[in-house]
Amino acid sequence: MLTLRIIPKLEVKNENLIKGIHLEGLRIVGKPEAAALKYAQDGADELIYIDLVASLYQRQNWIDIVKRTAEQIYIPLTVGGGIRSVEDVKIFMRAGADKVTINTAVVKNPRLITAISQKFGCQAMVASIEVQKKFDGSYEVFTDSGRTPTGIEPIAWAKKVVTLGAGEILLTFIHQDGTYAGYDVALLKQITQAVPVPVIVSGGAGTIEHLIAAYKAGADALAIASLLHFNKINVKTIKQKLKAKKIPVRI
Amino acid sequence: MKIALIDYGAGNLFSVERALKFAGADYYLATRPEQILKAGKLVLPGVGAFSDCMNGLKKNKLDAAIKQAVAKKTPILGICLGMQLLMTVGQEFGTHQGLDLIAGAVNKIKTSSKLPQIGWNDIKIKQPQSPILKGIKSGDYFYFVHSFVARPENQAVIAAITDYGGDEFCSVVSYNHIYGTQFHPEKSGPAGLKIYQNFVRQVRPAAGS
Amino acid sequence: MEHSSKITDKKSTIHFDTNGICDACRWAEMKNNTVDWKRREKELKELLDKHRSKDCSYDVLVPGSGGKDSTFAAHILKYKYGMHPLTVTWAPHIYTEVGWRNLQHWIHSGFDNYLFHPNGQVHRQLTQLAFLNLLHPFQPFIFGQKNFAPLMAVKFKIPLVFFGENEAEYGNKIENNFSPLRQWPQIKTKDLYFGGIHISQLPKYGITKADLEPYLFPKQEDLNRVGVQIRYLGYYLKWIPQEMYYYAAKNAGFEANPYGRTEGTYSKYNSLDDRIDGFHYYTTYIKFGLGRASYDAAQEIRSGHLTREEGIALVKRYDGEFPQRWFKEILDYMMITEKQFWQAVDRNRPPHLWQKKNGKWQLKHAVWME
Numbered sequence: 001m002l003t004l005r006i007i008p009k010l011e012v013k014n015e016n017l018i019k020g021i022h023l024e025g026l027r028i029v030g031k032p033e034a035a036a037l038k039y040a041q042d043g044a045d046e047l048i049y050i051d052l053v054a055s056l057y058q059r060q061n062w063i064d065i066v067k068r069t070a071e072q073i074y075i076p077l078t079v080g081g082g083i084r085s086v087e088d089v090k091i092f093m094r095a096g097a098d099k100v101t102i103n104t105a106v107v108k109n110p111r112l113i114t115a116i117s118q119k120f121g122c123q124a125m126v127a128s129i130e131v132q133k134k135f136d137g138s139y140e141v142f143t144d145s146g147r148t149p150t151g152i153e154p155i156a157w158a159k160k161v162v163t164l165g166a167g168e169i170l171l172t173f174i175h176q177d178g179t180y181a182g183y184d185v186a187l188l189k190q191i192t193q194a195v196p197v198p199v200i201v202s203g204g205a206g207t208i209e210h211l212i213a214a215y216k217a218g219a220d221a222l223a224i225a226s227l228l229h230f231n232k233i234n235v236k237t238i239k240q241k242l243k244a245k246k247i248p249v250r251i
Numbered sequence: 252m253k254i255a256l257i258d259y260g261a262g263n264l265f266s267v268e269r270a271l272k273f274a275g276a277d278y279y280l281a282t283r284p285e286q287i288l289k290a291g292k293l294v295l296p297g298v299g300a301f302s303d304c305m306n307g308l309k310k311n312k313l314d315a316a317i318k319q320a321v322a323k324k325t326p327i328l329g330i331c332l333g334m335q336l337l338m339t340v341g342q343e344f345g346t347h348q349g350l351d352l353i354a355g356a357v358n359k360i361k362t363s364s365k366l367p368q369i370g371w372n373d374i375k376i377k378q379p380q381s382p383i384l385k386g387i388k389s390g391d392y393f394y395f396v397h398s399f400v401a402r403p404e405n406q407a408v409i410a411a412i413t414d415y416g417g418d419e420f421c422s423v424v425s426y427n428h429i430y431g432t433q434f435h436p437e438k439s440g441p442a443g444l445k446i447y448q449n450f451v452r453q454v455r456p457a458a459g460s
Numbered sequence: 461m462e463h464s465s466k467i468t469d470k471k472s473t474i475h476f477d478t479n480g481i482c483d484a485c486r487w488a489e490m491k492n493n494t495v496d497w498k499r500r501e502k503e504l505k506e507l508l509d510k511h512r513s514k515d516c517s518y519d520v521l522v523p524g525s526g527g528k529d530s531t532f533a534a535h536i537l538k539y540k541y542g543m544h545p546l547t548v549t550w551a552p553h554i555y556t557e558v559g560w561r562n563l564q565h566w567i568h569s570g571f572d573n574y575l576f577h578p579n580g581q582v583h584r585q586l587t588q589l590a591f592l593n594l595l596h597p598f599q600p601f602i603f604g605q606k607n608f609a610p611l612m613a614v615k616f617k618i619p620l621v622f623f624g625e626n627e628a629e630y631g632n633k634i635e636n637n638f639s640p641l642r643q644w645p646q647i648k649t650k651d652l653y654f655g656g657i658h659i660s661q662l663p664k665y666g667i668t669k670a671d672l673e674p675y676l677f678p679k680q681e682d683l684n685r686v687g688v689q690i691r692y693l694g695y696y697l698k699w700i701p702q703e704m705y706y707y708a709a710k711n712a713g714f715e716a717n718p719y720g721r722t723e724g725t726y727s728k729y730n731s732l733d734d735r736i737d738g739f740h741y742y743t744t745y746i747k748f749g750l751g752r753a754s755y756d757a758a759q760e761i762r763s764g765h766l767t768r769e770e771g772i773a774l775v776k777r778y779d780g781e782f783p784q785r786w787f788k789e790i791l792d793y794m795m796i797t798e799k800q801f802w803q804a805v806d807r808n809r810p811p812h813l814w815q816k817k818n819g820k821w822q823l824k825h826a827v828w829m830e
Contacts, residue, residue, distance in 0.1 A: 022716040024728040147721035250371040250392040
């Protein structure tokens, strides 16, 4: 049967693997290619590479890292950060990416989703949705790596991106990111029930219980960063523990 | 004896090429019929929609060349949509002719689960002797990305099956020198690389090539 | 310095050495290469050993708001160095929700706290005067922020007071980085100015000398009696703002700006408490041509988190962005109209920095114009 995917998420700036909290901060934790290879060898199901501040600086210059990583791994690689056009997608696909994930550019121009999915297939177009929880309990979509509020409500947006052609959704909880406090399971459940495509969830994983809760809330894949980058646990152990709790994983 | 990787504009060949390199294949990209006809083996990748891919093949008369080569017993490995193209018809957005190298249709996965199926799923082997499956066992996982599946008329061609959301479909075909995988072996880690190695080393090329 | 600011004063600017390197950069380099942090930490430990209370009474005073710096300072003094801090907070003009929450996070990470609000009417009046006369709406807050701590130290008889970072991190005289002690010029009452108005004229605005007590630096004899020393933790421990953010987030649940990036900059973890913060930075942009993004980027460049090119791109994109979110509220708070606001802004634009082109005000020089 189809397994729950464990996807290490690597945020990259210049030559470095970085990790923030609430999508803020540029603390260097290592080198991305070395980490990517290690995760692949440990049994990661896919990898996600994000140039976290590309849209902020309005530049895109890390194709080499993508290329070098893609040359060494034989699992799917998703790439995101500052992708703004079909031309950009072509460049990353040629560098070895299998899927792209886009947030800022598709909020500004939703028809980009359709253009990309028509050209490369809907499975290649992962709509990235970054969500902040506000003090009144409501949620809002943000762009520019958690910096610019949009006024858009995430569930409605998730439905929209799917009708426009997105084949998957990458849902990131800004308020949980980097905190190890768990995913926002309430919102996750609403989103997985609202859309007919796989949902990859990200932001807040701290314990195996959190991962199980996400699976039960309908997540198809878990994107994990802090937990792995800071060596609190490795991919192999995560899968073994999940398997022990009868969650279907690929071992 | 060289392998022709058919390049007809349907998606990225980067990963397939790397996997072939890993398997030690001596390969070249084939865009013209004569390149297909002189190959010792063929790899047919594919991504996107059935009809678009068929149109892409027809444009440069590659479809006729493939049929001709296979008639001469040139082994062929179809990957993902490439496997679907081997069938008689595809039923995505209307009915379209396939290469008709294996009798059967291509239609949607019958399930209420999310589509496309994206992720790792396991196979149950039906033809353990097939050279394409050497070293692979039931329960091994491969990476799938698709909403449609091939339904061969002749059950005997089915080398492995996979269950998604209650629909048990053909995930590997093996019929004489015709092979296909619904999953992407170049994205399936070590198990997937074994498929490529098998096609390169285990599958015998056509006599006299 | 604040207490003697008159309308006609010129700001003393940052010092550049003969190679054109400013003091902040020279200090940043020393921080990473020359300073013996082991020795300085040893000094800190010895100092703290001398002050640590044996009966668990307060032995150190940490002023702050629950921002990343004060959260770090109090937390590390208590949990790493075994002290018993009392935290004190001079309230923001108007709390933001995240500012209030971070104050709570701070308290709930294990601290007693006194929160002081100055007389609301007085505070608003002083803010109005400071804005209209000096284009410096933050001045009343700065008085409190600097003076409340030593005042409370005298009241509670706690000699040791720790501020976080030295202003010399940002460009005050580099010599200040070589002493842990805060220096204060003693100004006589008759020389005091508030909001650009001499103390003798303030009763015209309904502000008596008694009203000004909370804004005044304590008397020297009181400070001497208790033995108050005001020190910078940034002298003893290497101060990297981004690291303070991570520490505060991890250890106290410090929350970054829930609105995303703060208006006028790209960052999410600096100066979040006060709805007037944005106007403080906007007015510095008008007066000095440097906005919030410039300050943040400069600090991150010195700390090695950004390259100069990245900093310039960010400054170009965000510097001088108008803090629209609480504009109406701040106008009400300062009891002025929008027209008065812009008149004050425009009469304080230094002509050597600003020019009008096609009816719009523009900086004559900006770092991204190079």
